[in-house]
Amino acid sequence: MKMIQMTAFILATAFVAPVFAQTATPNIDKRQARQQERIAKGISNGELTAKESANLEKREAKIEANKEAAAADGVVTKQERAKLEHQENVASKRIYTKKHNARKVETSQ
Template identity: 45%
Template sequence: MKKTLFLLIVFLFSVFSAIDAQPPVVKKRQMNQQTRINQGVKSGELTKGETVKLQKQQRNIRQTKRAVKADGVVTKGERRVIQHKQNKANRNIYRKKHNQLDRD
């Protein structure tokens, strides 16, 4: 009985800890990207259209992360997909913030 109870507790603990299986690096990176987008809007480096596209890309990354975490396990391949999307978003943010629009 004690062994069964112990195994049940261990199982439940592993399930609940796996639910928040998003690596802290991924979460921090997502927050940094959002901060960079907000800063670009405030400074005028990003136009409304650019901002909409970047926000859509961020929303897609969040949806992917939710789908990956749905089964409770984030595999290396799934993590690689998320990192690839974040790398692409990072480049897009940089390019859109640094494009040389004529602002005269």
């Protein structure tokens, strides 16, 4: 009886583990975290105005929603990953542009 249960468990995990691997997006998750840090630093040192940071945060939220939608069916395809990476590339460029424009928030010293 134990042998049958053990075999069933092994077979179940053999089929379930790849599904989890296909929905995981570790590179995108790490990149989102790094971009959130860049936005936070831009806010704290005055490089980003409130409006700029709100727009950047809104874009990051949209990418997160797209990522969740891609994973909703249990598989994140190569095409979905490529689309998410493209969206992250665009967002990264926008963060850089907004942080390096002439608009600054005056911080009191």
